[in-house]
Amino acid sequence: MTLQRIAITPAMVRGAVELEETGRGLLPHRLPRWARRQIPDRFMVQTSAESAGVRLALRTAADVIELDVQARRIADDAEAPMPPSVYELTERGAVVATAAVPVGSRFVFTFDRPYGEVAPGPDATARFTGLGTGTERDLELWLPYYDAVELLELRADAPVAAQPDSGALRWVHHGSSISHGYRADTTTGTWPAVAALRAGAYLTNLAFSGNAMLDPFTARTLRDTPADLITLKIGINLVNGDVMRMRAFRPAVDGFLDTIREGHPATPIVLVSPIWCAPVETAAGPTIQDPDRAEEWSIAGGTEADVLTGHLSLQAIRAELAAIVDRRQDDDHRLHYLDGLSLYGETDAAAMPLPDNLHPGPDVQRLIGERFADRVLIEFTPELQRSST
Helix, strand or coil: CCCEEECCCHHHEECCCEEEECCCCEEEECCCHHHHCCCCCHHHHHHHHCCCCCEEEEEECCCCEEEEEEEEEEECCCCCCCCCEEEEEEECCEEEEEEEECCCEEEECCCCCCCCEEECCCCEEEEECCCCCCCCEEEEEECCCCEEEEEEEEEECCCEEECCCCCCCEEEEECCHHHHCCCCCCHHHCHHHHHHHHHCCEEEECCCCCCCCCCHHHHHHHHHCCCCEEEEECCHHHHHCCCCCHHHHHHHHHHHHHHHHHHCCCCCEEEECCCCCHHHCCCCCCEEECCCCCCCCEEECCCHHHHHCCCCCHHHHHHHHHHHHHHHCCCCCCEEEECHHHCCCHHHHHHCCCCCCCCCCHHHHHHHHHHHHHHHHHCHHHHHHHHCC
């Protein structure tokens, strides 16, 4: 069978804020170039480049689709074998096909050796077959959330076009590794993707593992990104990095919101506090590896007494975020607060524990996504839209 080459156009790519022409293809970015130049560490260079929520929106009657990619994943070293990447096709919110693709290049990084050297690797092909019924259908091809993916060539056995704009709610989300999706099985299993697919929303996921730090360049990116709804999940990275005290936290949140409001004066914003994380509920960070356990298991590096001196715990952050929203609502009726414990709380943790005491596994990622869709995207959003008219 001969497949025809299809031009990958910018109109096909969703979930990116910028597309770079590389000479070989298109490289989606979740931060613009000016912001990428301000990234302060090598870990964020890779995690912000990863394809969380990035996808191709295609209209086609094809039975076979192939996508050539050059993908890069973070790795402890340049030699150890890694599982294949998973590319997924969805239709009307459901996965209809998957393709397992060998990993290409590696971003060699550990926190003990934070150099971020790139070990080049081969291109690869995601191949989907048995798709067609002879009639056009709308498909989304989701890239793996844990890989930075350069789009090289698209082929199919029938014409392929970009899906037209459906008018779906444009939802822009910012958060930590929990929102990025770490420990989810696949991209469509990350909680923002679960929520978007359930509610039929147009997702742009600006979550950066380890780097929901109230960075000004992230706020400016959110300011400049078109959105009907913005959600901000703030707190866990500030605690597990122990990077801020309450005195700095309060004005940093206000400044983050002020910057976003410069570009979105009437857009509903939901400030979401952290989900349950037992080690740092009442104790201060940082979160550290338990030295008495061989497997990954997070414990608090600080104490409850530290919180009394201005260090941050999750309980302290939830209380402060609620207070900030309450204060700002006097002038900003389109700002709302959502308690993260309503998405995953102590009772949930007893039934569905976090596998490393910090990150949700696939079951909890899906739970959070379903609850978020029902409580914000489906039920809460119409209220927000009415308030903006």
